[in-house]
Amino acid sequence: MNAFALKKDMTRRPMVFRKLTDLLIRLFSVFSIAVAVGGMAWILYTVVGHGVRVIDWSFLTNESKPYGTPESGIANALLGSLYITLGAAAIAVPLAMAAGIYLSEYGKHSRIAHVLRFSANVMMGMPSIIVGLFVYVLLVVSTGNFSGFAGTVSLAIIMFPVVMRTTEDMLAMVPYTLRESALALGMTRTRTTLCIITRAAKNGLVTGILLSLARVSGETAPLLFTAMFADSWPTAYFSQPTANMPVLINEYTMNSPFEAMHAAGWGAALVMAGFILIINILTRILFHDNKQKH
DSSP states (O other): OOOHHHHHHHHHHHHHHHHHHHHHHHHHHHHHHHHHHHHHHHHHHHHHHHTTTTOOHHHHHHHHOOOTSSOOOSSSHHHHHHHHHHHHHHHHHHHHHHHHHOOOOOOTTTTHHHHHHHHHHHHTOOOHHHHHHIIIIIIIHTTTOOHHHHHHHHHHHHHHHHHHHHHHHHHHHOOOOHHHHHTTTTTHHHHHIIIIIHTTTTTHHHHHHHHHHHHHHHHHHHHTTTTOSSSSSSOOTTTOOOOOOHHHHHHHHHHHHHHHHHHHHHHHHHHHHHHHHHHHHHHHHHHHHHHHOO
């Protein structure tokens, strides 16, 4: 009887320990989620609280002007950021997707593939200011001018490894039977990759592109060395300093002694955060609808 009681007690203790461990892990998970969501909510609350007071129609449609000039806005910085970011995507996304397709479909185990993966991992962890210095020497010093195009090149370099590795990972998740089926129907490998495999992984590919855009949209250090800033419309994108939102926010909030400029910087930060949130929400809604239809 004593042996039976001892055995019963030994089997009960591990169960109690497992339940306690499960409870602790659940509590830690809830705490981690609360910290992440709470931190994001705090950031949004701070940005909205400081920025909403200065946003009006003239603030969104007028160009930036020196302190004391009436009717100053951020429209030129918005347009300049649009030029720089979309230009970076136009340069980086096709090349990075082609490299990701090569790594996943053609040269998965080749020596070149290993070198590309290692290089991409190093580039993803490289401080953006180093990229800015590199492009500064490459384009700004050689041409003698800061320009929006130089900023575009710096952001494209930052985007490239993110899109490449995401493309490779998303294509690798597509079942190999889908490739075999397409090849069995007589499709070439290239057509199979472009028409079947990439379409099957399109949600993940678009997500990777959006992540890379989010990664570079707020980068300030590379643009300080390349695009700089100008209180004018970005009409000389290839040859003159170009207004952009990250540098405007940095200059207004950190390098200006005037409270009105600080408020304008907070307003620009709110506008930028709002655009990023809207893009992400719309993307999730569209992908959710596509999944429901299928």
